Amino acid sequence: MQSDKEGGDDGCPEECIALSDFTGSGSDQLAFTSKDKLLVHAKPSSDWWWAELHGVIGYVPASYLRPVGAAKERDEETCLEDPWQDEEYFASYGTLRLHLEMLSDKSRTEAYRQVIFTNSASLRNKVVMDLGCGTGIISLFCAQLSQPSVVYAVEASSIAEYTRQLVKQNDCEEVVTVLQGRAEETELPVQVDVLVSEWMGNCLLFEFMVESVLLARDRWLRKGGVMWPSSAALALVPCQAESYYAEKIAFWEQPYGLDFTPLQPLAQKEFFTKPKFSHLIDPSDCLSAPCDIITMDMYTLQVEDLEEMKGQFHFCVERSGVFHGFTAWFTAHFESLETEGATVELNTGPNSEPTHWKQTLFMLDRPVRVYEGDSISGSIVLHRNPIWRRHMTVTLQWNINSSKEETDNCQVGTKSFPMWR
Numbered sequence: 001m002q003s004d005k006e007g008g009d010d011g012c013p014e015e016c017i018a019l020s021d022f023t024g025s026g027s028d029q030l031a032f033t034s035k036d037k038l039l040v041h042a043k044p045s046s047d048w049w050w051a052e053l054h055g056v057i058g059y060v061p062a063s064y065l066r067p068v069g070a071a072k073e074r075d076e077e078t079c080l081e082d083p084w085q086d087e088e089y090f091a092s093y094g095t096l097r098l099h100l101e102m103l104s105d106k107s108r109t110e111a112y113r114q115v116i117f118t119n120s121a122s123l124r125n126k127v128v129m130d131l132g133c134g135t136g137i138i139s140l141f142c143a144q145l146s147q148p149s150v151v152y153a154v155e156a157s158s159i160a161e162y163t164r165q166l167v168k169q170n171d172c173e174e175v176v177t178v179l180q181g182r183a184e185e186t187e188l189p190v191q192v193d194v195l196v197s198e199w200m201g202n203c204l205l206f207e208f209m210v211e212s213v214l215l216a217r218d219r220w221l222r223k224g225g226v227m228w229p230s231s232a233a234l235a236l237v238p239c240q241a242e243s244y245y246a247e248k249i250a251f252w253e254q255p256y257g258l259d260f261t262p263l264q265p266l267a268q269k270e271f272f273t274k275p276k277f278s279h280l281i282d283p284s285d286c287l288s289a290p291c292d293i294i295t296m297d298m299y300t301l302q303v304e305d306l307e308e309m310k311g312q313f314h315f316c317v318e319r320s321g322v323f324h325g326f327t328a329w330f331t332a333h334f335e336s337l338e339t340e341g342a343t344v345e346l347n348t349g350p351n352s353e354p355t356h357w358k359q360t361l362f363m364l365d366r367p368v369r370v371y372e373g374d375s376i377s378g379s380i381v382l383h384r385n386p387i388w389r390r391h392m393t394v395t396l397q398w399n400i401n402s403s404k405e406e407t408d409n410c411q412v413g414t415k416s417f418p419m420w421r
């Protein structure tokens with residue numbers, strides 16, 4: 001409600017600075033770039049404001065703006081320099097720890113070898129880009145198992161110097177060219193026939209390396225070229241997590257004969273606010289069949305789609321038990337270069353060989369007993385962090401429709417999990 005004095009009750013009109021780019025979707029949203037100065041005319045809700053930039057007016061996400069002159073958040077200070085945190089991100093890949101973890105993951109690494117092997121004939125004389133090649137394993141598979149004309153192995157971290165040595169050490173210099181630098185800033189002499197990358201993070205999107213892959217696709221993949229992975233999907237299942245719950249919450253019931261239950265609310269906040277990475281769910285803890293709730297077509301997905309990825313779900317409870325939370329994982333698919341050729345799948349779920357990603361567990365604040373025949377339906381939103389561009393928040397909303405008359409028919413819940421900021 002506008003008051004009659006010059007400014008409204010909500011301080012409008014108010015000049016604000018943009019903390020990050022916003023591409024917007026839908027005709028009524030106003031796109032802007034980081035550090036733009038917008039004039040906010042109204043704040044109809046806490047999430048969306050009505051603002052003007054260069055004479056154009058539209059809705060903008062309030063979380064992307066800071067009133068001019070307002071105190072800068074510590075985070076904002078550091079993140080305005082580096083919203084991608086590239087310095088620490090690429091430093092972490094400059095050491096062997098993460099490369100050893102990824103190379104030790106047989107499921108992951110063998111899946112990529114299988115892709116190269118089954119397409120070896122079609123890769124002959126092709127131009128390949130391996131985006132984020134790390135130690136160059138995928139590029140070396142290409143040179144060893146097929147005869148591409150060239151593989152551009154692009155790697156931003158300092159490991160690239162060693163990758164060059166590995167290429168030489170394995171007599172692959174004729175085929176593999178290591179280019180050190182961010183893919184976004186790398187110039188290739190030609191378009192590529194195949195863009196291969198192992199970009200998937202926890203919960204599929206964390207790290208948002210996929211943005212670099214999409215930008216490289218738009219710039220370097222020739223018309224009709226192939227993306228590996230060609231598609232990816234995020235799977236979800238309602239689950240039990242009895243031992244994790246006992247370890248973090250039940251523990252306080254009676255440690256050493258004492259009653260420590262006043263600490264349980266603290267424990268729930270400390271241990272269940274963020275998702276649990278590297279959770280290995282036992283198939284018997286799945287309360288229903290899983291379902292793919294978000295699918296990504298790597299040929300049509302756009303960078304702006306990454307701001308907010310949504311999915312719906314409806315699970316039929318197949319076994320009575322305790323609904324402690326949801327578990328998520330991903331699958332990636334690699335289409336064949338030959339028409340009618342076999343697709344290779346990398347599945348990081350509980351019914352496949354474990355991978356270094358394992359699965360991701362989202363714990364509810366309070367477990368709920370559910371019975372065979374109940375249904376759990378709702379939605380998931382992966383909302384990219386407008387400031388820390390490699391992070392996101394996962395918001396789950398669920399309804400439990402009980403098949404038992406005695407319990408009240410429907411229980412509703414919602415919870416947001418930051419990953420990590």
Ligand SMILES: N=C(N)NC/C=C/[C@H]1O[C@@H](n2cnc3c(N)ncnc32)[C@H](O)[C@@H]1O
Pocket residue numbers: 090093131132133134135154155156157181182183184198199200201202207209212
């Ligand atoms: N999280 C999973 N699965 N893989 C992470 C894999 C990350 C590897 O790709 C490199 N990388 C990531 N983004 C870029 C980029 N834009 N340009 C060049 N190299 C990049 C990192 O330095 C790691 O070596």
